[in-house]
Amino acid sequence: MNKEIDLSKYQVRTDLAIDQIEEKSVLKGVKHNTEIIDNIKVTTVKLDEENDLNKKKGEYITLEFEDVTDYENREKVTNVLTNVLRKILKLNNDSFGLVVGLGNDKSTPDSLGPLVVNDIIITNHLYILNELSDNYKRVAAINPGVMGETGIETSDIIDSVVKKIKPSFLIVIDALASKSIERLNKTIQITDTGIHPGSGIGNKRKEISFETLGIPVIAIGVPTVVDATVIVTDTINFIYKNYAFNKEYMNNPKSKLTFNNVNYLKKELKEDKKEKQELLGLIGTLNDEELQTLLYEVLNPIGYNLMVTPKEIDFVIKKLSSVISKSINNSIHDIDKN
């Protein structure tokens, strides 16, 4: 038996550009820049037409933050996101936005989009009646539902409504799948490239973008689930890290007292390749991408369509939705707070 396990076809899905940047070191067609604002890490990635990430040309801005269930943190993230949106939206007096909440309001981890839309300040009906005051812009919104509920491609509903009401820009909000457990509910990605096949929790969505709709499409995404393959990959890696940690610290008298509940991921540990293969066999010799590809092949034919999400997801998603709806309202309308 040699290492020729078939590792090809499937590319494990991540919806976050930032996931890819960290993996690769030399990157063609990629400019990126990171700053820390109010404890929030803001990474801006600009991709040229030809780029090493195999992602669409455009801007990807990622906010990384701690727990938004804390009021102070929530206010900070709201402020930073408001500013990011203002810059990327570049609105004028005639701007007319359609806000679209993708996802399923009946499935907690996938309900982010619909929850955000419920709190958007809608004004288009007032505009039509000539009753819109100066500090508000025209905004409409829809929750198109998911294909399992409507039987209709979500992108078809959006496309047809866009053609009918003719907004000048689109904002779509979506719950994403992440490749990293640590990013769950602690990252917001904003991009001017729209939504692409394979994004989101639901499977094979069609593109929703400037190319398909003819107007700018800003996508706001938060990873709220990870694919089952991710948790297996991560855990297999952690098995070795945990082993290495135990070996290094367990017989060290100083660390004995605090040994339990130590987060060994935060320790610097040397990797011994031979030892790792002894522990994990051939799968211990695969890199993350190879391992996930393998796992996808293993799980796909047996029909597992599972998602992994934190047990407290209902609480977190409510707070994330509040951050995003307030940021959208503040960045579109000429108001300070809402």
Place this chain on the structure above:
Amino acid sequence: MNKEIDLSKYQVRTDLAIDQIEEKSVLKGVKHNTEIIDNIKVTTVKLDEENDLNKKKGEYITLEFEDVTDYENREKVTNVLTNVLRKILKLNNDSFGLVVGLGNDKSTPDSLGPLVVNDIIITNHLYILNELSDNYKRVAAINPGVMGETGIETSDIIDSVVKKIKPSFLIVIDALASKSIERLNKTIQITDTGIHPGSGIGNKRKEISFETLGIPVIAIGVPTVVDATVIVTDTINFIYKNYAFNKEYMNNPKSKLTFNNVNYLKKELKEDKKEKQELLGLIGTLNDEELQTLLYEVLNPIGYNLMVTPKEIDFVIKKLSSVISKSINNSIHDIDKN
């Protein structure tokens, strides 16, 4: 002071054809027929182009029944409604239906449409994948939301989705306003004429019909609220009936014991016009239509936008929604139950 209170312009709204039939005796362009099936009164009204009801040409079928919170009654109404829908839909193998839930899922009395759509058996996505079995037809569904939530005319959303996915017929479900308290939640109207301006709980909807969409539009409506003017009109009439009842029965020794909690509306009572005017003044001389018109004039300028609904509306609407969704499923698909 003479009777010239201004009683003109406004026509009080009822969404039920049956309300009008009972009021008027001689009717041009109107054929109607009533039968009792399983204790359910089924009235079919066929209107010619020119008709005395000032309603659109077409068929209006009304089911009147007792309490659907009872399981037996619910089964009966479901069976009758299934048959009515089968007849009016006249489906063939290529039929492709779009089911639309009008109304606001966050406002209990207006949530009938969205609740029904949640339980419709959707198949269009399977059809697209060529996975639809023979006993099912193509069905898609949407909950377009209300204008206050989306900023978009509901009819515009429907029109644009119809153009995109091209169904062969439409079913719209809506919570209606009734002119009669007694019909609340105890009537279902099915019509092939669609939805018209002023229908529904929300105010000024645009037409949704064969004329505007180019495909048959079957509207299923249940009166779940009455306008504030209706309850005032009814109550003013009841004041006199109650007075007449008291006068007739109060001094009758036989009736004394059971006097309390007697439903005086079920008694035959003589009307003494002079006495009625003494009690109610000039408003006692108005007929229902005149009185409602007056009330509309009285309430409109002070901006009251109120609805009147039973306190147990949440329970009743859940059961009504079950009746309608099952009937739609059974009448479209080749299944007995769902």
Place this chain on the structure above:
Amino acid sequence: MNKEIDLSKYQVRTDLAIDQIEEKSVLKGVKHNTEIIDNIKVTTVKLDEENDLNKKKGEYITLEFEDVTDYENREKVTNVLTNVLRKILKLNNDSFGLVVGLGNDKSTPDSLGPLVVNDIIITNHLYILNELSDNYKRVAAINPGVMGETGIETSDIIDSVVKKIKPSFLIVIDALASKSIERLNKTIQITDTGIHPGSGIGNKRKEISFETLGIPVIAIGVPTVVDATVIVTDTINFIYKNYAFNKEYMNNPKSKLTFNNVNYLKKELKEDKKEKQELLGLIGTLNDEELQTLLYEVLNPIGYNLMVTPKEIDFVIKKLSSVISKSINNSIHDIDKN
């Protein structure tokens, strides 16, 4: 026929002390005081054991305000309510609060209590684990449901939980019935006397108070519905006002242009008793209390159990719930905002 229509037994229900103050001029055992803070009218009524309002001894504070769907107004009401609660709660370091949301989360106008409880900052489970930081107090919360859903007296559930977990004070939030359409959703009443039979949208609740539970019970109520009798009474009065307004202004050339959509309630109009009786008959000679009593007698035997509520109730109640939950959180915990 003389005026001896039977006007006795029934007292039309209002849950607001303020409703009664305005009706009566000489009041024994009643101290009241009104101030305007930030455009909010704050009325404090203190009742002695023996008082003319036939209400329980205690303090009743009423905030009257304009539309809380406006952000600025919402902030103002939140600040004033926070201060009122701080004063009435008088907490110390050992205080342990149980917050109870009365009402039915499935019926929009009755969902205020459950909505508020969903946003209360709960800490009791952290206190038990010894993980509560200094600026937070012990708080637990329940939504006991309504009797139609549980089959259990709400007060029994509360009583049994209070006995088990032994809080030092109780806050109950409830949607109330109002006697005045104008107060709907624009009034918050805070009282240290708890909840009494006949309060709330549901009918005959048992008392929830210091007397029954042995701990202070602060009740926060908002009128979200009016009884059907109220809208009829109001409308009958408006019929005459509208008539008087029309008579006075209609032939006045100056007012002609703006005549439509004038809110005649805001005009000072003389009342001509003879004219009123001509228009409304004997019912035009009744005062409000007599008229409502009559209407209760008229509607009760025919089994109408209706509520009247604004069509936009879903939107308003969400905002009111946010005001109340934030005020409770800010007044209990040592935090500025949440």
Place this chain on the structure above:
Amino acid sequence: MNKEIDLSKYQVRTDLAIDQIEEKSVLKGVKHNTEIIDNIKVTTVKLDEENDLNKKKGEYITLEFEDVTDYENREKVTNVLTNVLRKILKLNNDSFGLVVGLGNDKSTPDSLGPLVVNDIIITNHLYILNELSDNYKRVAAINPGVMGETGIETSDIIDSVVKKIKPSFLIVIDALASKSIERLNKTIQITDTGIHPGSGIGNKRKEISFETLGIPVIAIGVPTVVDATVIVTDTINFIYKNYAFNKEYMNNPKSKLTFNNVNYLKKELKEDKKEKQELLGLIGTLNDEELQTLLYEVLNPIGYNLMVTPKEIDFVIKKLSSVISKSINNSIHDIDKN
């Protein structure tokens, strides 16, 4: 390096007695019996005080079935569950049941209990009014919420309500964690032993049982999530199975065409221990229990509190809730259907 990875302390949690039976062959104090009714596998396990499963003495009945999203299957499961409940409940004319929905109605995979309770036919309030007809029994119900929402131990709420209203038996419905992905949403366990620490999706609940409450406690549970450790264990096993399958069938010309999407779990495959260790290293030598124990140790210190659930959970749980609520209603009340 030898196999002495520390595999001790933690016992991976399963709430299903049936999970344990299949693992172990010789069992003391365990009687079990399996029958197939209408394609549903019904396993009855009776445990003595001393038993090899380390579970509480009592009866555990497990129904295993295919997809309840199909109407026919749903009817079958409802019938079988109704009969099982009738036998285990043994009601008489004076029986008075309290139905308790454990779990969090805002988190889809944990919302089974609250959903079931919403559809229970409640009669206790009618009994109190002496309005209960003969074919119905006394039933009350509560949704006590979860500790994160209330701050109160769920068992404390139940205990206090039981003391107050004194039911003669309790039914608790709960979403469970499973040790097996294949059982997710396809198993219902009914037991007369109540709910025990560590059951359910939420963590460390206190016991709810005859011993703690003094009345029979029937627990109805459905596994709707699996722990993250389970999916990792399963997947690691599947890696080898998939490898073995590929090796056996890939070069077999007959199977080539159908090779993709073959469910290799359904094939009989020989296990080659040496090959397995080559592929998976030392972890390939562990049995399931050892592997899960290891994984728990690996994941616990890094604070992952994740659940794994199918993407279509919202749809499945609605159907499961319908099966259970109907079965409870039919088995308690003297009705055929509801």
